[in-house]
Amino acid sequence: MLECRPCLLRCMRAIAGDALPIQSRHLALTPHLSRRPTRRAVSTVAPERPRDVFDDVSSEPATPPSATPTALAPLQPPQTKSAIEISNQKALTIELRYLKDPVKLSEHVIYTLRNNQPDKALDLCRLASKTMPCVVSFNAIIDFYMRKLRVNDALKVYNEMKKRAQFPDSYTYMMLLRGLSLRSHVTLPVRQENVAKAIAIYTSMSTPSSRVKPRIIHTNAALNVCALANDLDAMWSIAAQIPEHGDGSADSVTYTIILNCIRGSAFGRDEFGKGAELHSAAPSLDQIAVTRQKAVSEGRRVWLDVIRKWRSGTIAIDEDLVGAMGRLLLISKSIQDWDSVLDLVAQTMKIERQVAPISDPERNIQHVPQIADEESPHREEETDEAGFTASPAASAFKTVTPLQPSTPTRRAPSSLAYVKPGNQTLGMLTEACQAMRTPKTATAYWNLLISAPYNLKPDVMNFNAQLKLLAINRSSRAAAKLVSEDLPAAGLVPRISTFRIALRACQRDVKNSNVLEYATTIIDVMAKTCADPDPQTLTEYLSLALTTNDGEKIARVIDHLDPLVHTLRSRLNYGTDAPVSEAADLRDRRDAVSFLRTLVGAIDVLLSRHLVPDSERAAYFSRRGDLSAFVSRCSERLERKTGRWESREENKSTDGLARRKSEVKGMSRAEWEKMKIKKRQDRTWEGRERRVSGREERLNPGAVKPKVHPVAPRDVIGRWGKPQREVKGFGMERGNDDGERGLVDSASEL
Structure with a gap:
């Protein structure tokens, strides 16, 4: 019986008629007679546009809410309003008729963002997401918000594109991680909330359900956020997930970021490279030396891994990596670490030292100011067959040879790819020589690098470093x-x-x-x-x-x-x-x-x-x-x-006067009387004369004496007489009531 449509409708009417009151049965059995026709929305995802006076073309009056029977509510479909509203949807739909290609859509979205209209660009992507893939357009909007430092808006777009079946790609995660490292000023650190968001995004990429697996570029971007925030713990939590070999293993950029983060962790979080240390509000010089020495020792251990991979041909060393290690050595308070900068350059660039090492008895270092460090001596440990130390010792920067493979099937590199020195290297060498008080060594490196075969052209920063060295030498x-x-x-x-x-x-x-x-x-x-x-x-x-x-x-x-x-x-x-x-x-x-x-x-x-x-x-x-x-x-x-x-x-108003009175309230009677006497003396002629003479005495002690001259007495009429001697300038005398004659200071009148 239920297979026939009229029979099924007759059965439903019978059941509904028994459940409803008598006065509303005719409405339930014929719902199409009591339901008002409504306009169909254009999009099932976007909300319906609000009706205006031009939309209502029907002459039928609207039914008030009170006129609708309460028993009919469960039978009507629920009408929910979405939180997302598309403004000017009709005009955007017309625009999309001419943007049927995803490439054309992305170009138009980028043009719209260039005109500073992110809301319109987002509405275009919402409408176009029903018919075409528009991940590139969503990526452009995310990048726009990140560059404007609107992190929350960018993350909202990221979540919305996933709900619209526009799955993020590798560029989406790259723009998110790169945008979290942006700051309003280069001297400000990254906020800790950005670090937490970067770790959450990077961790979500490593889940089994993720469509995009993290590559080394994503790892470097996440590490950069932690490094700019000087958060060493967060940095190591991400670095622990890097594989040792294969796709996603560390490269030279990874080690550069790690060394910069170690250097930044030795300073305060308020200003990168300047300020107080992390663990103390007002650290002493000894505490600063210990903190920096620990950072240098940790950097040496990282450098061991770098040299091991460099010798095996796994990674290539560039000048940025060498400069990061050199700057880390220069924050130390020990001359051994400063001298290791020259060994570092000789190891990675094959540039001979221009001065004898510290261990040489002919090297004089008594004139170099430094803080004694108990952890500074690096102990010598076992070395391998190539003579390379496997510990953060002073010999960690000695000259090395290519590492021979452990298996005969693996081919060993014939020679090491040395780094070509640049302006960063020249500045680092000049700073190291400045710390060690060896200006002749700095001049030797300068002349060596600007001549053949290096032919380095110094920049303004190199000249500034040279000027600092000249300033020290007067x-x-x-x-x-x-x-x-x-x-x-x-x-x-x-x-x-x-x-x-x-x-x-x-x-x-x-x-x-x-x-x-x-x-x-x-x-x-x-x-x-x-x-x-x-x-x-x-x-x-x-x-x-x-x-x-x-x-x-x-x-x-x-x-x-x-x-x-x-x-x-x-x-x-x-x-x-x-x-x-x-x-x-x-x-x-x-x-x-x-x-x-x-x-x-x-x-x-x-x-x-x-x-x-x-x-x-x-x-x-x-x-x-x-x-x-x-x-x-x-x-x-x-x-x-x-x-x-x-x-x-x-302060001149009544409130300011009351505040000054409240400040005087805390003073004792003796202090208040003393202050009144001092103010009264400053207002007298003698106090003024004393201040003028004191100022001249401070300007030229003992050389200039205040010019004073007597004033003639007054006659009976009360007129002033002629002075006893001619003076340059004009002065007036303020006499006392007891007949005493005062002295006029011509310098004060000037």
């Missing part, structure tokens, strides 16, 4: 020559740091009578090459002139800085053309204002010490007044910009 003449001649000959433009290091060499060579001429040469090069002069360099240059205590030299330096002062004033008034961040612009403005204050102080020194002729004092007074007024205006603008002006005005 070679101001060589520093000026390097900035004015060697850098232009190499076709390089010096940086701001170049001029600062060069001026540091001049400051250390202050006893040289010609040091001011060398500093002037450096300033002239900066004026020609930099559109905006560096205020810190100009401040150091002016301070160097003040140390000479020569009025003629100080005046010549002030006049020489006049064009640069006009450039700085223009920058403070109108800004700079170079694109800089708001924080950097504010820092530069503060440095410029600080330099102008130093310039005003230099003019005060000339005037107070009488280092300029009397005929030029008026001009210097005028220049000082102009600069002082400009500095006051700039300081006020900076305070208003940073919010300090509001805090100062708040």
Whole structure:
């Protein structure tokens, strides 16, 4: 009976009629008469677009919710609203008619993202995912969100594409892991939550149900996230899953990241390479030495594995890997580790040492400052037949030969592929020689690498390292020559740091009578090459002139800085053309204002010490007044910009007065009386005279005495009499009630 459709419908009506009340049986038996026709949605995945006044073309009034019988609710299909809404779905559907190829769709999505419309690009992928594979388009959206540091949005797209049967590929995981290592600034570490997400994504790739298995590029990307976060434990948890041989085994990039992570773990997490150690808020020098020595020893053990695979021909060593190991050795406080950098270069690049090793009795190291380390001596252990040490000892960087295979079927490499030295190697060697106080060795390496057969062209960082070495040796003449001649000959433009290091060499060579001429040469090069002069360099240059205590030299330096002062004033008034961040612009403005204050102080020194002729004092007074007024205006603008002006005005208000009263509340009666007496004395004429004379005494102790002159008594009428002697300047006398005559200080009136 149930095989016939009319019989089945008759049976269902009979059952439904017995279950429902009498007044609603006719509605249940004829549901098509009580159900309002609805529009069919375009997509089964996307929600239905909200109806507007133009969609409702039926004249039938809408049935209110209260008019619908409660007994009919179980018989009607449930209508659920999805959380995803596609805006302007009709227009996007028309666009997809012309994007039937996945390649064309991905190009259009990338163009849409370039116009900063990620929502539209995502809606296009949602509609197109029903008819075509669009994994490449989803990857572009994920990469866009990752570059914008919107990690949560990228992970939402990643989860959504899996729900839409668009399975992630190898590039999807690569973009996710690479995006988790991005930071807002290069000096900031990666957040720990990004490390947890990277480990979760990498672990999900290793599950049996994963369609994409992790390759070495995914492993390196996950390790890089841990390295930039200075999380050594997370890094080792991922490195433990790397196979020893075959696909997915470690390469040179893997070991480079591991060595950089070990180096970063020896420093604090607040700033990479700078700051406090991980395990102590304020570590001592001995604790720092022990922490760094442990990191160096761990890096040596990793280097043993690198050399073993290099000798067997499994991996190839590049300059980045050698530089990572060299930088790890340079953080140590032991001269043995610094000297191992030269052995490292000789081992991997076949460049002979330019100085005798530490073990040589002719090598003198008494002048090198270092911290005694108890764990520094590396013990010698057993060696293999090729003479290579299998422990992190001092001989771990000795010259090695190709490793002979254990089985005769395996072919051994005929020779080792040595690394070609580059700019990174030259800088590392210069830094090692600087730490060991061997400038001649650094010069020997410099001349060796820039000549045949290496023909290395130094970059700006190499010249900066050379300048640091010259600054330690107080070679101001060589520093000026390097900035004015060697850098232009190499076709390089010096940086701001170049001029600062060069001026540091001049400051250390202050006893040289010609040091001011060398500093002037450096300033002239900066004026020609930099559109905006560096205020810190100009401040150091002016301070160097003040140390000479020569009025003629100080005046010549002030006049020489006049064009640069006009450039700085223009920058403070109108800004700079170079694109800089708001924080950097504010820092530069503060440095410029600080330099102008130093310039005003230099003019005060000339005037107070009488280092300029009397005929030029008026001009210097005028220049000082102009600069002082400009500095006051700039300081006020900076305070208003940073919010300090509001805090100062708040201190002048009633609330500020109440706060100052609350601060006085905690003082004892004796302290409060002492403070009142001191303030009263500072307001008197004697206190003012004492401050002026004290200032002149500090500027030039014992050389300049305050000029005071007596004041003539008043006559009977109360007029002032003629002074006893002619004085330059005008002063007024404040007499006491008891008839005592005071002394007027002409310097204070100026």
